[in-house]
Amino acid sequence: MKTLPLAAYGFLGMPLAMVALPVYVQAPAWYAGHLGLALPVTGFVLFAARIFDTVQDPWLGRMIDVMARKTALGLALWLAAIVLALAFTGLWLPPIAGSTPALAGWLALMLALIYSAHSVLNITLLAWGARMTPDLPTLTRAAAWREASGLAGVVLASVLPVWLMTAAPWPPAQSMAVFAGGFALLLIMGLILLLHFAPLWPIRAGVPPARVRASPAVRRLWLPYLVNALSIAIPATLALFFIADRILKPQWAGLFLAVYFLSGAAGLPVWTRLAQRIGPARAWGCSMVLATSTFVWTIFLGAGDVLAYGAVCLLAGLALGADLALPPVLLARAIPPDADPAAHYGVxxxxxxxxxxxxxxxxxxxxxxGYRPGVAGSGGSALGLVYGALPGVLKLLAFAILYFQVIAKEEQPA
Incomplete structure (x- = not known):
C-alpha cells in the first residue's frame, strides 16, 4: 500500500494527542491556580471524571460498531469532533471563576464531554487501523504513522501552550484559546484525511453487530498489555519529581521529555521492520528487554547526572516506539475476521x-x-526505587507473561 493513504490515516493521531496532554497535566493547575477553584474540589472532580472516562470505553466501542454497521460512522465522528473542539475551548474559557459549585460543575461537564468525544475518535482510529488490511507490513506501517503523529502531537502540546503564555502579548486565557483554535483546525484536517483519503474500513453494512466475545488469543494479550502499560505509567507520573529532586535539574525537564518522545518517534521505523521480520510479539518482547536494561540504571543516578539520564531517556524512548505501535497490531491480528473491532479496542x-x-x-x-516533593534526598533511595526499579520489575513480568502466553504458543506446531 502507498505511503500517502497510510499517512492520511495516521494524521488524526496528532490532534488527539494534542488534547490529551493539556487535559491531564495543565487543566488541574489552570483551575486550582489560575481560576481559583479549591484544590480538594479540583482533585475530586478530576478523579470522578477519570473514573467515568475509564468505564465508558467498552460501551463506546460497542456503539461505534453499531454506527459503522448502520453506515452512520462518519456522522458520529463529525459530531464527536465538534463536541471535542467546543468542549476543549470551553475548558480554558469558563464563563465563571472562583471556588464555586458552578465552576466545579463546568469543569466536570467539560471533562465529561472531552473524554467521551476523544474516546469515540480514538477507539475508531484504532479499530479502523485493525480492519484496513490483514497484511502485517501494512498494519505495522499504519500503526507507525499513527503513533508518530501522536508523538508529534505530544511535543506540540508540551511546547505551544508554554510558548504562547510566555511570548504572546495577550493574557493566558487568550493564549489557550489560540491553542484550542489551532487544535480544532488540525482535528478537522485529520478527520477529512481519515474519511476521504485513508484506506477504507470494510464494513458489512446492515448486519447487526454480533455479541462481543473475546477469543482466547485476544484474552491472552490483556494481562501483558496492562502490566506493561503500568510499567510505563509509573515513571511518567514520577518523571518531573525524579528530575527535580534526584537529578536536581528541573530546568532540564522539557529537554529530557523531548529527547524521550522524539526517540520514540525515531524508533518506530526500526520496530516496524523488526516486527515484519520476526513478528510483532517477539519485536515487542525485544523492546521490553531494551527498556528494562536501560531504565534500571536510573536507580544509581544522582545530582548532576545529566548526560547519563539523557542517555537513559534516549534508549528508553526508542523502546517506547514499540510499546505504542506493536500492541494494537497484535490485537488487530488476534480479533477474529468476522468480529467487530471497536468493542475490542474499547476494552x-x-x-x-x-x-x-x-x-x-x-x-x-x-x-x-518518606519522600517529600521539593526536598532533595528525602525518603533516601525511595524515589529511585519506585521510579526505576518498580517499573523494571513490572516490565520483566510483562515480558514473561507475553512470552509464555503469546510467543511460546506461536512457536508451537499447528
Whole structure:
C-alpha cells in the first residue's frame, strides 16, 4: 500500500494527542491556580471524571460498531469532533471563576464531554487501523504513522501552550484559546484525511453487530498489555519529581521529555521492520528487554547526572516506539475476521486508562516511604526505587507473561 493513504490515516493521531496532554497535566493547575477553584474540589472532580472516562470505553466501542454497521460512522465522528473542539475551548474559557459549585460543575461537564468525544475518535482510529488490511507490513506501517503523529502531537502540546503564555502579548486565557483554535483546525484536517483519503474500513453494512466475545488469543494479550502499560505509567507520573529532586535539574525537564518522545518517534521505523521480520510479539518482547536494561540504571543516578539520564531517556524512548505501535497490531491480528473491532479496542482503551489510574498510587507510596516533593534526598533511595526499579520489575513480568502466553504458543506446531 502507498505511503500517502497510510499517512492520511495516521494524521488524526496528532490532534488527539494534542488534547490529551493539556487535559491531564495543565487543566488541574489552570483551575486550582489560575481560576481559583479549591484544590480538594479540583482533585475530586478530576478523579470522578477519570473514573467515568475509564468505564465508558467498552460501551463506546460497542456503539461505534453499531454506527459503522448502520453506515452512520462518519456522522458520529463529525459530531464527536465538534463536541471535542467546543468542549476543549470551553475548558480554558469558563464563563465563571472562583471556588464555586458552578465552576466545579463546568469543569466536570467539560471533562465529561472531552473524554467521551476523544474516546469515540480514538477507539475508531484504532479499530479502523485493525480492519484496513490483514497484511502485517501494512498494519505495522499504519500503526507507525499513527503513533508518530501522536508523538508529534505530544511535543506540540508540551511546547505551544508554554510558548504562547510566555511570548504572546495577550493574557493566558487568550493564549489557550489560540491553542484550542489551532487544535480544532488540525482535528478537522485529520478527520477529512481519515474519511476521504485513508484506506477504507470494510464494513458489512446492515448486519447487526454480533455479541462481543473475546477469543482466547485476544484474552491472552490483556494481562501483558496492562502490566506493561503500568510499567510505563509509573515513571511518567514520577518523571518531573525524579528530575527535580534526584537529578536536581528541573530546568532540564522539557529537554529530557523531548529527547524521550522524539526517540520514540525515531524508533518506530526500526520496530516496524523488526516486527515484519520476526513478528510483532517477539519485536515487542525485544523492546521490553531494551527498556528494562536501560531504565534500571536510573536507580544509581544522582545530582548532576545529566548526560547519563539523557542517555537513559534516549534508549528508553526508542523502546517506547514499540510499546505504542506493536500492541494494537497484535490485537488487530488476534480479533477474529468476522468480529467487530471497536468493542475490542474499547476494552483495550479501558486497560490503558486503568494502568494510568493505578500509577497514581505511586505518589502515596512514596509519601509513606518518606519522600517529600521539593526536598532533595528525602525518603533516601525511595524515589529511585519506585521510579526505576518498580517499573523494571513490572516490565520483566510483562515480558514473561507475553512470552509464555503469546510467543511460546506461536512457536508451537499447528
Amino acid at each position: 483495550w482503551s479501558l486497560l490503558a486508562k486503568l494502568a494510568t489510574a493505578i500509577s497514581g498510587l505511586a505518589l502515596p507510596l512514596l509519601a509513606w516511604l
